[in-house]
Amino acid sequence: MDTGTHVVMGFAIAGISTLDPVVAENTATSQAVFIAALVGSQAPDIDTVLKLSNNATYLRNHRGITHSIPAVLLWPIAIVSVLYPFFPTANLFHLWIWTFIAVFLHVFVDIFNAYGTQAIRPISSKWVALGVINTFDLYIFGFHVIGLVLWGIGFDPGWTFITIYGIIVIYYILRFIAQYFVKIAVRKTVPKAERIIISPTIHFFQWRVAIITKDRYFVARAYRRSVTILDEYKRIPLPENDIIQAAKKDKNISAFLSFSPVFRWEIEYDDEKYEVRLIDLRYRSNGHYPFVAVVHLDQNLDILNSYTGWIFSEDKLQKKLTIE
Known part of the structure; x- marks a missing residue:
């Protein structure tokens, strides 16, 4: 939390x-x-x-x-x-x-x-x-604030918060039920799903969904029992070439790989450097994937700079890479 x-x-x-x-x-x-x-x-x-x-x-x-x-x-x-x-x-x-x-x-x-x-x-x-x-979670935080207000105006703090925690337990159960129905809806939408990663949002009925099949990644949004596919990518394993092997030695790339269960990758090259970019598919927001890891390598595959974290524009990413 x-x-x-x-x-x-x-x-x-x-x-x-x-x-x-x-x-x-x-x-x-x-x-x-x-x-x-x-x-x-x-x-x-x-x-x-x-x-x-x-x-x-x-x-x-x-x-x-x-x-x-x-x-x-x-x-x-x-x-x-x-x-x-x-x-x-x-x-x-x-x-x-x-x-x-x-x-x-x-x-x-x-x-x-x-x-x-x-x-x-x-x-x-x-x-x-x-x-x-x-x-x-606005509801959980709000329940606690209500409890503090009641305590402040003279209610017994022990029984007040015991009651509030009983309400929060019910709220958690409702969240599990809502997530369960989302999973059912996802399997109906993508029957071949091998793994479903569901992330809650601040809105009770809205969820972010990443779906892994044998040969595809799907990024979706779920609202109540409705699932909307937003993006689809071919599931291509990270290659075991010299560029990737060199990139994996970077602390930011290594940390990203230890953390992210579902991502796509890009390798670009210009006259000066290689760029390896890993993009986490769990956190799509307004058509953008903000959680990334990027490393630049020179022609000898030595690390020039790198970054991992939350980035909401390409300009900011390039500034971060310059700073790093």
């Missing part, structure tokens, strides 16, 4: 913690849990700082080890270790358990996005991405 949603979820966990008698009856525990819930709800996303390095590093590592099983166990210990000296009379176990809930909930809700997480690492490095909830 986005940062804002994780923040309001931290407040929600702090509110629910007031139902714990140990928290409610001990001021130090209550104060410590409130801070720990807010910190814990954000902690796994500390890898966002990798953006300051480069997009390739961020792409390879975001929602990776910081969202893994060991991290979910270690984050609460680290947070409590820092907080406890400031609240020595707090109940250590109850402080830990509510911090753990905040961290766990952060990682848990992230698996429902299309981006997903490596939540079962080190058992498997597979990305778990259920693709039913958009990274920013």
Whole structure:
């Protein structure tokens, strides 16, 4: 989920913690849990700082080890270790358990996005991405804001957020049902589909769809149970020639290949350089595919420059390549 949603979820966990008698009856525990819930709800996303390095590093590592099983166990210990000296009379176990809930909930809700997480690492490095909830979901964020407003005007925060989370669980079930019917509609539209990748949007009934068959890629938009094919491409494997082998040595190309399950490729050549471009087919927006990886190679196949990330115009892409 986005940062804002994780923040309001931290407040929600702090509110629910007031139902714990140990928290409610001990001021130090209550104060410590409130801070720990807010910190814990954000902690796994500390890898966002990798953006300051480069997009390739961020792409390879975001929602990776910081969202893994060991991290979910270690984050609460680290947070409590820092907080406890400031609240020595707090109940250590109850402080830990509510911090753990905040961290766990952060990682848990992230698996429902299309981006997903490596939540079962080190058992498997597979990305778990259920693709039913958009990274920013207006309804989920709105439910939390309503809860905070009710808390602010005097409603019991524990029972308020328990009720709201019950509503959100129903909302998640409805999203799974909606996605299920989209899959049925896609299989009717493209009977030979071998794999269907569905990405939610901010609109409840609208989905982005990438479809893989034996020899074709289809890009579609789904609305309710209606599927519209927007683009179709021949499924041509990435060639194993010298140009591609050289391109794969680039950090941006390598990161893109580790992340994208469905893409098309282009190789262009002029008198000065080769250009290898990989285009992710999952994120079509207004007729444009904004998530790409590009590398330029000289005539000796040495890397000149490269870039991976979100680009919405060719001019900006060329500027990025110049900067890189």
